[in-house]
Every structure is written in structure tokens, then in C-alpha cells.
Amino acid sequence: MRNYLPILKWGREYNRSALSSDLLAAVIVTIMLIPQSLAYALLAGLPPEAGLYASIMPILLYSVFGTSRTLAVGPVAVVSLMTAATLGKVASTGSADYASAALTLAGLSGLILIVMGVFKLGFLANFLSHPVIAGFITASGIIIATSQLKYVLGVDAGGHNLLELMSSLVGHVLDTHWITLLLGVSATLFLFWVRKGLKPLLKRLGAGEALAAALTKTGPIMAVVGTTLAVWYFDLANQGVNVVGAVPQSLPPLTLPSFSLELTKSLLVPALLISIIGFVESISVAQTLAAKKRQRIEPNQELIGLGAANVGAALTGGFPVTGGFSRSVVNYDAGAETPAAGAYTAVLLAVAAVFLTPLVYYLPNATLAATIIVAVLSLVDFSMLSRTWAYSKADFTAVLTTILLTLGIGVEAGVTAGVLISILLFLYKTSRPHVAEVGLVPKTQHFRNINRHSVVTDPSLVSIRVDESLYFANARFLEDYLYDRTVACPDVRHLVLMCSAINEIDMSAIESLEAINHRLKDIGIQLHLSEVKGPVMDKLEQTHFLQELTGRVFLAQYDAIKTLTPSLCEADNAA
């Protein structure tokens, strides 16, 4: 029971000191979350209040079911983009169907996460390789930033990939609304300056590191306050500047997502992708922060916590959520000690939703877009391309494909292609394992690649080391390799397969070994094994292979050489 309700663990140790730390962190995170929530709702194509609602109940539920003490759950950039891309296919932005589909998407995503958690399927997320995630996040950052340019320009444009977005923007560039552009660009430049220049300035003015860092985080709220006042004072809303407008003063409403067959069918795959991407993003933040305090994250319980958060979003007018990087770091840095900090944040956000929404009436959309652009551009990082280029062409191919397809076609295509191509390249790599012919290093009992080292060999004996487990995809490769190596050499009497790097042999590989044994027997060559690992030997003993083996199984490669070609060892010892 306590495994499924982590709150029972930390709740009983809760004390006054934790309370005051958590409250302080909650205030700071709330100030940060208000503009962020509104902005990500805009990005997802939903009304601004949806962003607030998506930050209240989900945080509360995560604080009950989640295992991270400092993770802050809510709308995040990449998941909001994926939400917009998905919903755009089933309804038109701004329609009631669109908001209703957002609830279904959050609900499906929540149920998928819970099912994955209950059945311990968290390992599925492992198939998103790091290079694919890096490529996907970089490309998403570019798409998100581009998608927000329309608010900065004050024009009507759209699209779900870079090509569509750019051509739409270019087509509308002559409609640019200059006052909006001025506001948007000012906010953007201000936010960039806050990031780069404010902290050094504050420190020069004598502020401590912590204070300087905290004030730097208030950049978005300062931009929001400044531009809202400007719009109000100069009456810019009546001059065509798009503003957030009337936001209902209300607690999150109770909503029931529709799970009609048709809608579920078209949202199921996107919901799965959103769940997995969200989980991967969230768990790595949670683990990094937990490690700093020797705390543990249970990946499968995290799935349940995030699942509950998403079901909460679906039931209270929100949209898909996950643990966010920047807000969690702020929460951690602000001193949050338990998930109660999240609960207090939720309460403060609820108060804001009821009392403060009139204050954002004059907040220009361009400012929200500016906060998004500045936030996501920090996600854009092409260094994975150069790192993988140097390290592994397979990984490079996976990153490049993910980036190009995400930019060129869309987020769903990009991430799916990335996953498939990493799996295919991995299979291809293991299907052509590294195989070395080895010889004895003189005066030792070690064996090394004959092409890399000066070693001694005997023409009657060939020793082959395979640096990979044997399974169906490389079984035939080995068959071909060994047969090719021996068929042209009538002197060969013994073939020793050195199995030190073989961690597993599957049924296909057993049958290939049987075929190799049989074919070598036909041409008068004995097959021997050496250095077979314990677990592999256990499995071989369950088959007929060892009885049919024409040669022997040697514990060590040197034993094989000593037994089969004693003259070689004698000569080496005598030399």
C-alpha cells in the first residue's frame, strides 16, 4: 500500500521546518508558473485558463502518487506542442471540440501511463535513445519558437512543421501589426537580457548568488507586468494588439472527457507518444534532482504518479501534463523538501485562478509568445549532431533523421522514425558482429587479433573470437564466416570458437552451430569451443549440440591450443 501511495511515507515525517521550506518554494514556483501556464495553453491552442487548470489538480495528484520530492508537474513546452499537433488533426483550433479532445488526450495519456506503471512497462521508454530525444527536443524547440512568431508579428499563420510554418509566416508578413511587433520584440530582448545580463549586473551591485539567481527567474513575470501595464495605459488593445482578454474567475471545472470510439482511435497513438516523451522528460529531471539528496525514484510508481496527474488534468479542464525541467529546478533551488510544496503551489494557483485572472486581461499574447520563444531556444542544441558524428555513425543517423523528419513532417513522424531507425541500426549492427581471428601472444597465455598483434598460429588450427552474443540476426553471418574461412584451407583440422564475449546463444544460433559442426565434419574439420561462460554452458547442456560436437569444450583458449597443437606451445616455450 505504501508503495502505491508515497505520501504515506513522507507524510508521517512532515514537520514545521519542512512546512516553511515548502511554503517558500510554493510561492516562488507559483509566480513562475502563472505566465508559463498561460503561455503553454496558448502554445497548445487552448484558452489561457486551461493552462492554469492543468497546473492545479495534476500537481495535487502527483504530490499524492509521485515518488519525486521536488518534481513540478504541469504543462510543458514539448508536450504542449505535441498536443497542438495532435488536436489540430481532429478539430479546429478554438472550437469546443478542440478543448474537449484535449481532455480525451490527457485522459488517454493518463490511462496509458497508469497501465504502464501497473504492468511495469516503464522499460518501453528505453527505446527512445538519448540521441533521438536530443534531436527531437531540438527540432521541437525550433518548431515551437517558429510557431510563436505569429503572435510576435501579430498575424494569422499556422502549420505543424517548419515548412508549413515558414511559408505561412512569409505569406502573412505584410500584415505585420507594428505595435504588437514592438511589444513582442521588446519582451523577447528583455527576457534574453535577463537571462544573460541581469545576474552579472545584480552580483556587481552586491546581491548574493542565491538572490541574483532568484531575481533572474522573475524575468517572465516582470515582462508580463510591464507589457500589461503598457497595453492598459496606452489602450493598445483597441489599436489591434491581441490580448489574453477575459479569463473566467473560477476554480478548475469538473469535466468528463469523451472516449468515443472514433476519437479514441485517432488519439491513441499520439497519446502513447505523448505519454512516453513526457515520462522520459520527467523521469530524468526527477532522477537528477533526487540523486543530489540520496533519494530514490521508482520509475514504475512515477508512471502512476504522472498518470494520475494526467487523469486529473482530463477531469478538470486541462490538457496533457508532465514534470517540467525548469520549474522543478526552481522548486528544488527554492528549497522544496516534500511533494507538499506542490500541493501548496496548487492552492496558490487556485487562488490566482479565482482572484487574479482579471489582472491578465490586458496581457498581450506577444509577451506570452516571447516567454515561450526564450524558454524553448535554450532547448535547441545541435551539439548532439557533432558528438554522435564523432562517436557513432548509427547514432548520428538516428539524430539527423529525427531532426529532419520532425522539422519537415511533424513531431509524431519525427519521434516514430527516430525510434524505428535506432532499433533497425542496432539490429543491423548486432547482425554483423565483430569477429576476430586470434593467435597466441608469444610467451603468454593470451590471445589477440592476428591482424592487430604479432602472434603465433598453427596452419592446422583456426581460432575465432566473436564479440557479440549469438542470436537469429547474426547466426547465418557466423555460419557464412566460418565456412568461408575454412573451406579454402585444406590444411585446417581444428576450428576453435572462442566464446568469451558471448553472453547469450538463442535457438537459431544453436541450430547454426549445429549446421556449422555438421558442415565442418563433412570436410574433415573438428569444431571446438573455448571460454564458454557459465550461464551459456548451462543452456548448451540442455541441447543435443554438445553430444554432436565433433570436438571438445575447453575451459581456456590456451588449453585448446596446448591440447590440439602441442608443438606450437612447445616451440613458443622453447623460443
Next chain:
Amino acid sequence: MRNYLPILKWGREYNRSALSSDLLAAVIVTIMLIPQSLAYALLAGLPPEAGLYASIMPILLYSVFGTSRTLAVGPVAVVSLMTAATLGKVASTGSADYASAALTLAGLSGLILIVMGVFKLGFLANFLSHPVIAGFITASGIIIATSQLKYVLGVDAGGHNLLELMSSLVGHVLDTHWITLLLGVSATLFLFWVRKGLKPLLKRLGAGEALAAALTKTGPIMAVVGTTLAVWYFDLANQGVNVVGAVPQSLPPLTLPSFSLELTKSLLVPALLISIIGFVESISVAQTLAAKKRQRIEPNQELIGLGAANVGAALTGGFPVTGGFSRSVVNYDAGAETPAAGAYTAVLLAVAAVFLTPLVYYLPNATLAATIIVAVLSLVDFSMLSRTWAYSKADFTAVLTTILLTLGIGVEAGVTAGVLISILLFLYKTSRPHVAEVGLVPKTQHFRNINRHSVVTDPSLVSIRVDESLYFANARFLEDYLYDRTVACPDVRHLVLMCSAINEIDMSAIESLEAINHRLKDIGIQLHLSEVKGPVMDKLEQTHFLQELTGRVFLAQYDAIKTLTPSLCEADNAA
């Protein structure tokens, strides 16, 4: 050039002795092929002459481009079944569209094989694991045998999976034509007796092994001659026994397959599956026979040879073909020395197609069905189920899924599911690698699993050996494992990762190692590596990981222990 035309190699050594061996083999194979060709055309749902045509030009072309000296190419049971299953979806059996689609299917299959050969994509066939092939062939054998029962009963039934076939047969069982049934059952029993009883009988009568074996192979032709004479003598065709009827007396016609977009689209995936299944079946026969004479098979050139054979089938009124097991063994046993034997077989079959077709007018379809049933039942072998059950549950799951889906849904679904499930299970297995905590075996420098062996350890040092390459699918698993192992133990100061079984580390795993290093650092634990393989070390040196590593890289695990916990080694030496 000679690589692409193997005929240039063996052709220049051709002599009189090879000629006479090849001619003899050709005669024997022709006698065997005539009933087989007619029968497989029946199975594929095509007119009988298509079977002969599919055996003439393909054999000729294979003898020019193929690398096996004894492989006999033509229609085979499993590929004919797949052909019928595919064509049944695009046209109705017996229609002109059906025969025309068969040409397209052969043409596509040929082109796919040639492309695979030219681009050296033969490794794709490796993803069909042995258990999946065994399950697929067994299930196909059952479906084929069941599909032929309608000819033995003389009723009109159909279906492409076992359920459809059985329910259709049961629905028509009251229409059974008793004379046909008598003929069919007699032929079946006779053929079974020939297989089991004739050879011992002949040997008791004093015949030599070779003669007895050769006569046993003439069973089908004897059944054909016997039942044809019976139908002719008793005028059974007029009493409702279905016979082959008029077959055009002609050389193979020149045909041009249609590659219309729609047809190509619906046949492309089946053609790919047929190509790969056919290639896998053919190459294993070819390799087994070649090994007996120290001959070599070039898999990629084999693709070209089989591709040419299929293109030949498409251009001369045939249907998809491949190298057959039983006919190749007969060819080999009969003494064929070069692919010229195939060419002579083609000539003899052409002579038969022109002059002998009137003789099969009264041949009952029930006899052809009997030859198919007896031939395919030898393919049915459920032993793979018990073997894999004992050896590996993953392999067992793959076989069972393949068998059930092939029987229950159809050949295409069965083989596709088999391939996908083997890949998924392989990925799942490698995503949860075997990880052992190891300790020092007293008085040695060896390290073994602490749970299996009596070893010594020091509380400040944890040694972990991972028995798998590190890649994206298991990178997070390792992260979780190492963090879980150390977070609860405040005594631990050193974690040594023993890398002796790690053949490869991809970019995701590097990043995971960086995260592990970072998190362990946060809780005051140094990360060390030991026994890193040369190629893996080469790659690690291209990254920043080694500079960031808090600990050291030790050549041997014992060095790590000696350096980090000298007291342990001293105590052990002193003990």
C-alpha cells in the same frame, strides 16, 4: 564479371564425365518434377501447365546466375501456398486476372531478390529466426494439406487459414464424391507406403541401397500413372472425377507481367515475404549440399540467381519459384555435378510440355492432391515447440505465435508476427541484461557472482559486472540498477563497473554513464571501470566521459581491488 556469372567458372571446366553425370541426374529429376510441377500449380490455384512453365526458364536462368551446383529451382509447396493466399486477395481463382497477377508477383519477387543481391541486403533474411521459420513451415504444411482435402473429397471448398478451410470442408462434406475419395485415399495410402514400406521391401528383395532409394522416389510418378490409367480405363472422368484435362502442348509462352500501380502496391509486401521465405529455404538447402563437397555458396549472388529465376518465371507464364529441398537432394543424390544438370532438366521438361501433356488428360486432381499431402506432411514438425520450451521461453513464444497466427489468420500475418515478436523479445531481453555483483574468489585473482560463489568483498567497494553491451534500451536499466544498489549504502565509497562482457557502448549508454558518474559523485562515491575491451576503450577516449570520470580505469578487476581496498587483498593473501 565472373562473380556475377558463375557459369563462366564451372563452364570452362566442363567435361564428358560431368556431362554424363548431369544427364542422368536430369532424367531422374524430370521424372520427379512432372507430377510435382502440376501439383504445385494446383496448389497455387493456377492451370497445370503453369507449373511446368515455372520449372523450365527459371531452372535455365538459375543455372547461369546461381552459385549452387545442385540446387533445383521451381515451384515449391510453401511459396505456392503463399502465392495462392496473395492472389486470392486480388483476383478470383481461375480468372485471367489471377494468372496475370501471378506473373506480376513473380516479377516483383524477382526484382526484389535482384535488388537485395546487388545491394548486398541478404542479411535481411537473418531476421527470420530459425524458430519462426520452423513454426511457419509446420503451420504452412498443415494449411496446405488441409487445402488439398477438397480434391480428395471431390468437393468445392476454400479458405486461406485453417478455420476457414475446416469450416468450408465441413460444410461440403455431404457432397463427397465417393469414386474421387477412393482414388485419392488409395493414392495417399500408396504414397505413404512407398515412403515407409517400399525401401525396406526392396532391400529385402536384394536391391542395393541406391537403387532402393531411387525407386522410392518414383512413388509419385507411379501413383500418377496408376490412377490415370484407372480413370481412363473405367471412364471415371464422365462419372464426375475431376481430372487435369486438356493441357496446351506448347513451349513456355512469352508473357509480360503488368506492373500497374494498384497491383504493384497490393502485391509488394507479399512479394517481399515470398522472396525472403523463398531465399531462406533455398540458401539453407544450397549451403548444406555445397558443404558436402567443399563448395561455396555466395549468398548475395544466390539472391541474383533466384531473382533471375523469378523474372524468368514472370516472362514465361509461371509463378514464384525458389530452390526446393526434396528435388535438390534428389538432384544431388543422382550425381549432378554442375548447374548444367538443371539446364538439361529444363530441356527435358520442355520436351514433356510439348509432347507428353496429352498423357495427363485423365490424371485425377485427387492424385496430385495426394502427392502434395504426403510431401507436406513431412514438413509438419512440432518438435520446435518442445525444444524451444526447454531452451528459451522467448524462442518458444515466437514459434507459438507464428504457428497460431499462420493457422488462425494466414501465412502473411503469421510470418510477419513471427519476425516482429522475435525482434521485440530480443530487444526486451537485451534491455534487461544479466547484471552480477562480483567478489574476489579467495586465493585467486578471479571474480565471481557473490550470489553463486563464496567470495570476499569489502563494504566500501561494490563491483558490478554487466553481461551485455550497453545501448539505449538498457542504458536506463543500468542507471537505475547502480543507483539503487548504492543509494541505500552509506559505507560505499567505490563502484567498479567490470566491463569484460561489454562489446559496445552507444551514445545513450555514454550519457547514462555520465549521469551515473555525476549522481554517484553527488553522494560521495567514485565510479571506476575495469577490464574495458580495446575497441570500447578506443571509443570512450573520443568522449569527455573519461575526463569527467571520478575514478580510474583499471586494466584488470584485481588491480582495482588491490588499489582501492588493499586491506582486502592483504587479508586474503595472509589467510
